[in-house]
Amino acid sequence: MAHDPLSQLRVWMDDAAAAGIEEPTAAALATAGADGRSSLRFVLVRGVDEHGVRFYTNYESRKARALAANPFAALTFYWASLQRQVRLEGPVERLAPEQSDAYFASRPRGSRIGAWASRQSQELESREELEARVAEMEARFPSDDVPRPEFWGGYLLRPELVEFWTGRPSRLHDREEWRRGDGGWSLRRLSP
Numbered sequence: 420m421a422h423d424p425l426s427q428l429r430v431w432m433d434d435a436a437a438a439g440i441e442e443p444t445a446a447a448l449a450t451a452g453a454d455g456r457s458s459l460r461f462v463l464v465r466g467v468d469e470h471g472v473r474f475y476t477n478y479e480s481r482k483a484r485a486l487a488a489n490p491f492a493a494l495t496f497y498w499a500s501l502q503r504q505v506r507l508e509g510p511v512e513r514l515a516p517e518q519s520d521a522y523f524a525s526r527p528r529g530s531r532i533g534a535w536a537s538r539q540s541q542e543l544e545s546r547e548e549l550e551a552r553v554a555e556m557e558a559r560f561p562s563d564d565v566p567r568p569e570f571w572g573g574y575l576l577r578p579e580l581v582e583f584w585t586g587r588p589s590r591l592h593d594r595e596e597w598r599r600g601d602g603g604w605s606l607r608r609l610s611p
Contacts, residue, residue, distance in 0.1 A: 420583070420595060420606070423469070423597070423603075423604050424578070424581035424583070424597035424604060425467055425468065425469055425471070425472075425578070425581070427583065428467055428472075428496075428505055428507075428581065429467050431496075431498075431501075431503055431505060431583070432444065432464075432467065432496070434501065434503075435496075435498045435501060435503075438498070438500065438501060440498055440500065440501070442463065443498065444463050444464045444465070445461050445462075445463055445464075445496075446461065446462060446463075446464050446472075446474075446494045446495055446496045447459055447460070447461055447494070447495045447497075448460060448461070448462045448474065448482065448492055448493075448494050449492060449493040449494070449495075450482050450485035450486055450489065450491075450492050451485060451489050451491075452484065452485040452488050452489060453488035453489060458481060458482070458485060460482060462474040462476070462482075462494075464494070464496075465522060465573070466522075470575060470577060471509070471575045471576050471577040471578055472494060472507060472575070472576045472578065473514065473518075473522075473573055473574065473575055473576075474573065474574055474576075475519065475522060475523075475571070475572065475573040475574070476539070476571070476572075476574070477534065477537065477538075477539035477540075477570055477571050478513075478570045478571060478572060479538070479539060479540070479541075479570050480539040480540045481539075481540040486511050486574065490510055490511050490512065491508075491509065491510050491511060492508075492509070492511045492576055493506065493507065493508045494506070494507045494508075494576055495507075502585060502586030502587075503583070503584065503585055503586070504583075504584040505581065505582065505583055505584070506580075506581070506582040506584070507576060507578040507580070507581050508578060508579060508580040509576055509577050509578040509579040509580065509599075510576075510577055510579070511574050511575065511576045511577070512574065512575055512577070513572060513573070513574055513575075514572060514573035514574060514575055516572065518573055519567055519571070519572035519573045520567050522573060523566075523567035523571065523572075524567070528563055528565060531560075531565035531567075532553060532556045532557060532560065532565060533553065534567075534568060534571045535552075535556040535559075535560070535565070535568050536549065536552040536553040536555070536556045537549070537552075538552075578599065579598065579599045580596065580597070580598055580599070581596070581597045582594060582595065582596045582597070582609070583595045583596075583597075587611075590611060591611055592611040593608075593611075594608065594609035594610070594611060595607075595608055595609070596608075596609050
């Protein structure tokens with residue numbers, strides 16, 4: 420294991436990419452709203468550093484509304500062919516607008532247009548309604564200069580707990596749990 424869990428997560432994500440796993444940055448994100456009801460969906464993680472894990476979305480989406488009401492989440496990566504899983508839990512905060520701007524500018528033009536066109540998690544009358552909104556945004560932003568909408572941006576999950584799971588024969592799996600405390604990270608092994 421690396422000297423800290425976020426460094427180890429980057430190693431495992433690189434291993435998943437090198438193994439040819441489709442969408443090695445895909446992770447299941449669990450949130451709970453003000454009513455306490457949980458919700459789970461997949462997101463693409465767009466950065467891991469010593470501060471935490473970054474992902475991006477529409478601030479009016481169901482997940483964003485849940486995070487506004489209850490700013491804690493759990494995130495799980497699972498790479499079945501490698502027999503590896505990583506779970507993270509902790510508080511979530513919005514990224515600074517400059518960070519969201521920088522990532523948004525790096526996205527393909529179609530994805531930037533799509534961010535403007537989609538009213539994420541809102542009901543659509545038809546597919547044609549969405550296609551009309553895309554055409555409207557294409558006309559509004561005819562060049563490659565498509566600015567980030569105010570309603571779209573990033574989040575940082577600052578993990579307080581990170582667990583690494585490695586599958587082993589006879590279900591005698593390896594589980595290593597890191598917990599963040601006042602003195603930094605502590606590591607312990609868990610029974611499978």
